[in-house]
Amino acid sequence: MPQLGLLHGRAWASLLGKLLRPPGAVCIGAVHSHSQVAEAVLVSQLKPHQEKSNFIIKTPKGTRDLTPQQMVVREKILDLVVSCFKRHGAKGLDTPAFELKEVLTEKYGEDSGLIYDLQDQGGELLSLRYDLTVPFARYLAMNKVKKMKRYHVGKVWRRESPTVVQGRYREFCQCDFDIAGQFDPMIPDAECLKIMCEILSGLQLGDFLIKVNDRRILDGMFAVCGVPESKFHTICSSIDKLGKMSWKDVRHEMVAKKGLAPEVADRIGDYVQCHGGVSLVEQMFQDPRLSQNKQALEGLGDLKLLFEYVTLFGIAEKISFDLSLARGLDYYTGVVYEAVLLPTPAQAEEEPLNVGSVAAGGRYDGLVGMFDPKGHKVPCVGLSIGVERIFSIVEQKMKTFGEKIRTTETQVFVASPQKNFLQERLKLIAELWDAGIKAELLYKNNPKLLTQLHYCENMGIPLVVIVGEQELKEGVIKLRSVASREEVAIKRENLVAEIQKRLSES
């Protein structure tokens, strides 16, 4: 399985490699913490020298700026995710940030209240997209596309109460991969699980498990336990909370708030504690109640096939059939899955619940048909990588280990030890830029040499070229290694070639 090092060169390998160092490793610099930035709330004067309309200068509730340090981490993680999607033959697609309000209506069940609407400024009623799946289904129906494997990386917006500590924001990034089309059963579904494994292994976040269930098994289970059909959706929403809430609390919600008979709840309780491998699938086939339900049998049949395929993919040990897995969204119709990081023994003791989901998805065979004028269905299956959670895990680890991140890629700094050398510096740096070399100088007419060299050390720039009177007279440029402080004189006309040689060696 491709690891980060293989895909992205040494820099990233070292970056993440260091995450795995034991605590107490040498701290070479502090990561610029976002939370400090977010707390920097100032009162602004909108019109200096005019009326002063004071207001708090901040980002909107539940949103934040992403600092250069965060952007570097994100870029590396997104590169790995997108590489994997492309490895599986996906095409890119982008959709507008907002959709007609009607497009989003009745797709998200109890969460619909979290949709951001745009103000009616004359014209169409619009809402910010809530996920990337509904826009994809709308795209397929609108363009009559019957078959497509696509990925989409983009922001989505949800008006959730931002419990920022848990890394939940109202604006966040989603990375989706979906396969649309009528195919033989479970082959694309198994590929989705394989992709989740490749990405989570590649990111080296620790051990993980993918829980799998099927909406038809859930519906069958509800039916044989005696849940009225009108309550299937709302009970499914309650079951979905089992990752975050105890069974006791979920049972209370179902009985006290949603009016389920206690004995029905208890029958559900017996099922939802079951999890295991393919043998549990076999066991459920024999279950006296479940085996009487046609839907459940269809779901179990597909899961059996899915286990066969993931075994061929070499990832069976990562997959767990879990009857408590529901997934909150209304549009799922078949297999559903969710990847969770397994807590270390120490973590497990602290927080027995709340092992975080880092990827999830499932089959939604009816969604495209909801947009099609004739109701023509396009079966779909897909997954979403929980990159925001992954970003915050990686950022947290880097902070713990005091990892210093370079936020620029500058290779060469152009300096002079003397005054009145701006012209020479400008000529020299243009030559480097034109050769494709990443280069910087200070925007001062006469900066001090020490200031220039300090800048290189602070920014992690490896090479300095120095031009002064002596060099100009002799037709040379000094090339200095910042790390070793070694300097060599190089003929002006050979400078670019020498720099390119050094950079290709490093």
Add this chain to the structure above:
Amino acid sequence: MPQLGLLHGRAWASLLGKLLRPPGAVCIGAVHSHSQVAEAVLVSQLKPHQEKSNFIIKTPKGTRDLTPQQMVVREKILDLVVSCFKRHGAKGLDTPAFELKEVLTEKYGEDSGLIYDLQDQGGELLSLRYDLTVPFARYLAMNKVKKMKRYHVGKVWRRESPTVVQGRYREFCQCDFDIAGQFDPMIPDAECLKIMCEILSGLQLGDFLIKVNDRRILDGMFAVCGVPESKFHTICSSIDKLGKMSWKDVRHEMVAKKGLAPEVADRIGDYVQCHGGVSLVEQMFQDPRLSQNKQALEGLGDLKLLFEYVTLFGIAEKISFDLSLARGLDYYTGVVYEAVLLPTPAQAEEEPLNVGSVAAGGRYDGLVGMFDPKGHKVPCVGLSIGVERIFSIVEQKMKTFGEKIRTTETQVFVASPQKNFLQERLKLIAELWDAGIKAELLYKNNPKLLTQLHYCENMGIPLVVIVGEQELKEGVIKLRSVASREEVAIKRENLVAEIQKRLSES
């Protein structure tokens, strides 16, 4: 200067290289046209089998989906732009899609009506960002950052009347580079012009010119021509239209709509027809009226210095001092610039006006201070690449030349000529994926060999691995080149190495 070939390998060089081929070159396939897609408007039934609430299924007015073909073109262009920004030492930054409404208030002059507001759903009043500059200034002030070189690629939204033919959308991508900080004059400004030249040369869009002016020269010109100070902003907005409207129409707007005295308008008319190199700067220093204005003299002094620096950067022949250049935005305070593609002689005859702006920017020294509680200023200068216009130029050229774009990167297809080989295909493809090889198969239990090979030809996949009874018996896999149709048998255990060898050679 780095060209596309250098930066992005052969595929892209060939892609753009072919743009330069004469019309009549062989058409090997049609680019999937977006406009066809956008016109595919359907009536949807929201709830099949229930009440049928028909609505038109479409993207919101002025927006569109980006197809995989468009995404490939965009990715390559954005890669080139971002590479250039990084070559100049810029850091990445991201800000939320929306800001507090007050942050955007009074920043955009006459265009403020085009801002998208979010519905008041309880809580803060929010607006979608209108550009990336104001959020950057807000970020600097909020975090008390005094110095920063950053780039930002992101969507912005403007409720303009979408004249889609001209490639203007209500949602579009901006690519900005800005330098904030107190530095010696014109050094960062000159770097901004250098960056624009590097990007436009690298994209090989044809010949271009960067018009340069200074807001202080404009204000000085207005003052000496007799424009009342209260009308500076609105007259500046009129002058900004000179690229798209004739002088006659602009003069009419200033006199009839904005109440300027005709003789004042005519005096302005004498100036705004002037354009030239550094000699025009010298000439304006001697202008009997303009030389009496302190502001104008400051602007002219800076432009003189700017010409000195762009000469050292080797781009002086691309820069033109143009007294008609105004730039519409309120926040500019000093030098302003705009890059235009020069029409070919044939184009010049057809449309003498409307040579499109493809990059623009300027100095805005007061914007950060508008957000700072004490009005502390952070001088800034920056540029924005008009990537949407560039995207549509490149797409149009590719369409004209019938360029076929690969929308996936798949390297190897896994096939079988016989039935009941799904298991072997799945094992084989997992091995390829795990080795980092981009691979696909058909999601069918028993696809026909011809169907599989056709898929490879249609998708441009170069290699096929074939496993059948014979191969299984002999412990080999057949490796087929799609282009040459040559097949060789390779020991199963050597397959991955052989594929990697072939891919590295191609």
